[in-house]
Amino acid sequence: MKNSILIICITLFLIQCSSPDKQIYLSYYRMINNAEYSLFEGDTLQAIAQYEKATKMVERPFLRDLRTLISIKIKSFDTIDINETMELAIKLGASKKYLCCDSLINSEYRDNWDEYFPKYDSQRLEYFASIDTVYRKQIVELIQEDQKYRSLLESEVENLDSIRKTNDYRILEKLKQLINEKGYFGYSVIGEDLLWGDNEDNFNDVFFRHMDPDTNKVYFYDILKQAVMNGDLYPDKYASIVDYDCIKSGKWEQMYGSCSFAYIDGSYAFPLINIDQIDSSRAEIGLRNWKEHLDITGLKYDDKIRPWE
Numbered sequence: 001m002k003n004s005i006l007i008i009c010i011t012l013f014l015i016q017c018s019s020p021d022k023q024i025y026l027s028y029y030r031m032i033n034n035a036e037y038s039l040f041e042g043d044t045l046q047a048i049a050q051y052e053k054a055t056k057m058v059e060r061p062f063l064r065d066l067r068t069l070i071s072i073k074i075k076s077f078d079t080i081d082i083n084e085t086m087e088l089a090i091k092l093g094a095s096k097k098y099l100c101c102d103s104l105i106n107s108e109y110r111d112n113w114d115e116y117f118p119k120y121d122s123q124r125l126e127y128f129a130s131i132d133t134v135y136r137k138q139i140v141e142l143i144q145e146d147q148k149y150r151s152l153l154e155s156e157v158e159n160l161d162s163i164r165k166t167n168d169y170r171i172l173e174k175l176k177q178l179i180n181e182k183g184y185f186g187y188s189v190i191g192e193d194l195l196w197g198d199n200e201d202n203f204n205d206v207f208f209r210h211m212d213p214d215t216n217k218v219y220f221y222d223i224l225k226q227a228v229m230n231g232d233l234y235p236d237k238y239a240s241i242v243d244y245d246c247i248k249s250g251k252w253e254q255m256y257g258s259c260s261f262a263y264i265d266g267s268y269a270f271p272l273i274n275i276d277q278i279d280s281s282r283a284e285i286g287l288r289n290w291k292e293h294l295d296i297t298g299l300k301y302d303d304k305i306r307p308w309e
Contacts, residue, residue, distance in 0.1 A: 025231040028057045029286030032065055037288065040296050044076045055088075060231060063094045063192045067102055074104045083116060090120060093127045098193035127191075135182050136190035142178075143194075143206055146171050168210050175207055176219060184223050186232025205237050213245035228285050235286040246273070252308055256282055257290060260299050263307060269294070271303035 035050035051069040055061040066089040073082045086109070089099060096113060100106040109116055117123075149157070149164045157163065183189065185204075194203045208216050208224075224241065227233035239256035246254045253271045257278060260267045272278050278290045287293070294301060 024058055025229060026286050028054055028061070028231070029235055031057065032062075033286075033288040033292070036296065037292050039072065044072060045078075048072060048076070048078060055085075058231060060092060060188060062187070062231070062234070063089055063092060063098065064234075066092070066094065067099055067105065070099070071102045071104045074108050086117070090117065090123050091127070093131070093187075093191045093193055095124070095193045096120065098195060101195070131191050132182065132189055135178070135185060136194070138178060139185050139190055139203070140194065142171060142174060143203060145174075146206055146210060171207065172211060172215065179223065184227050184232065186227045186230065188230070188232055204233055205241050208241045209244055213249040216241065216245055225285065238285060239282075239287060243270070252306065256285075256287060257293060257301075260297075261307070263300075263305060265300075267299055268305055269297075269299045269301045271306065272301075275303070 031050055031054035035047045035054060038044075038050055039047040048069065051065060051072075055066060055069065066085060070082060070085050070089065073079065073085070086099070100110060113120070145167070149160065149167055152160055178185070208220060211220075221242065224233055224238050228235050228238045236258060240258040243254035243256050243259045247259050247270060251273075253273045254269075255273055257269050257272055259270045261270060262268075274281070275290075282289065282293070288296075293299075
């Protein structure tokens with residue numbers, strides 16, 4: 001009996017210890033959602049306060065949120081602690097190139113970067129020492145392989161579609177092997193500041209948009225969802241991967257509402273699989289509610305409009 005009680009107590013203790021970790025990034029996402037909506041409504045001071053609160057919630061806030069916070073501070077002439085926020089972003093892995101993708105940050109710091117951040121090079125070395133740079137390099141090389149045949153036209157290369165499929169399968173096998181050996185290539189593992197080509201967006205969904213939907217579901221959905229909970233993947237990236245697979249598989253309906261199409265009078269979100277559960281589905285991975293999503297994106301929704309039928 002005593003052993004049973006001891007086991008129960010230990011189990012409850014472990015649950016109590018682990019639950020906050022599982023929930024902390026969901027709380028972080030909710031606060032960031034509030035900040036973004038405040039910004040959308042024009043309440044910049046409230047947005048800054050909410051961004052500040054969010055970035056103090058976790059040890060590793062997203063670099064894109066720190067970059068946004070810095071940018072709106074510059075825009076609103078709120079220069080209090082702005083260099084401290086920049087220093088934090090650099091410490092957490094933001095490169096000069098990543099930060100200066102934002103035009104306001106670029107204008108503010110471009111000409112005097114060394115004066116403001118004399119320790120940047122040494123901080124960069126310290127950061128690289130804290131992540132798996134070998135894995136990072138492998139992912140960069142794999143992105144380059146993925147893009148190898150994407151810019152070509154059917155008229156330029158014979159059997160291009162077949163070549164792309166063969167290349168995608170080869171990349172899939174490499175990706176599976178890397179993840180099996182090293183775990184998912186999340187932000188805490190290889191960094192968040194990878195930029196590819198002229199795209200300042202994140203690299204995480206590059207591979208999965210080119211995979212077969214069933215392949216993604218079998219091999220990657222669970223891994224990617226866990227990465228969201230760990231702060232290793234943006235919730236909207238996970239949602240867009242799943243939704244894009246739903247559309248691509250011919251269902252023309254989506255789980256989270258991240259995909260849209262152009263119509264006569266504007267852009268519409270693709271029909272939802274279950275509109276009655278859309279808010280709970282979105283909240284489960286840290287996305288804002290459906291109404292606010294439509295407000296911010298400017299999307300319309302009418303599941304009766306289906307031009308593909």
